Amino acid sequence: MGAMDSCEAGTGVGQDSVLEVRVDLVDSEPEIWRRFELPGSLALSQVHQVLQAAFGWEDAHLHRFATSDPFAPLLHGEFPEVLQWLPGQQCEEPGDRPEEDCSLDQLLALGSGGAFYEYDFGDSWLHRLELVSRRPADEDSPPARLIDGARRGPLEDSGGFPGYEEIMDALADPTHPDHAEHSAWVADITGSVAPFDPAFLDIPAVNRVLAEQFRRTQSGEKRRK
Structure with a gap:
């Protein structure tokens, strides 16, 4: 059994390692980034x-995790086939893997210390994860804890960068x-007429x-037991 087939994780938090992980929103200028402390055993469904929460997304679109940049073209201009993890109910292709069955630590190990998370396949917000x-x-x-970062995340459905x-x-x-x-649209999206500060x-x-989030998760697990 290869490494890609043995990526299994529980849904709870284990007492193993705490990973410091930096996450950058690819192609953001000025840079939009976050730095976290996260349990290595955290399932990718929880990392999602x-x-x-950290980038201000609303979980309104599809997402996936991958071990390498899915948009890095090959020599002939074609995009590579990459290992990817999706919510279990969305796994349709033979190469799709359930994100519930893989931990953050395992994903980063498969990606040699790095990985990618894409949110909204239309706007294609690509996040690069790096083990620090x-x-x-x-x-x-x-x-889970956010320890540093810069700038708020872009608005949902804003058309990519x-x-x-x-x-x-x-x-x-x-x-x-x-x-x-645009002012009216932003007020509608944010639910506030206050001035929008992209640096905040x-x-x-x-x-x-x-x-x-994790209090609700732990409460749900206790009720199921």
Whole structure:
């Protein structure tokens, strides 16, 4: 059995290693990034939830994990076939693997310390995961913690970076012909008429969301037992 076939993980948090992982939103300029402390045994389905919360996504689109950049062209301009993990119910192709059955540590090992996470196959927000360090877990280790980062994530359905940048340019210029239209759209998406600041990142708020996510997960596991 090869490494790609033995990627198995539980759904709970194990007392193994705490991984420091940096996640960059590929092609963002200025850079949009996050740095986490995460249990190595965290199932990819849970890593997905962590990334959704940390980048402000709304889990409204498809996603996948991969061991290498799925958009790095080969010599002849074709895209490579990469190992990928999806929610179990979405695995349709022979090479698809359930994300519930693979841990973060195993994914990073298969990718030699790095991996990728794509969210929204239309806008194609590609995140690069890189293992920075590891340490032994202890009883006080949180199930997931954001320790650093820069800038908020782009808005849902903004059209990838070209569309998002166009919207930000219009918001920043009251004389822009699309200023009013884009301002109304952003207010509708965010649920707030407050000025939108793409540089703002509220790390304590993200960690409160993560703590609540894992509290609900652990409560659900106890009820099932």
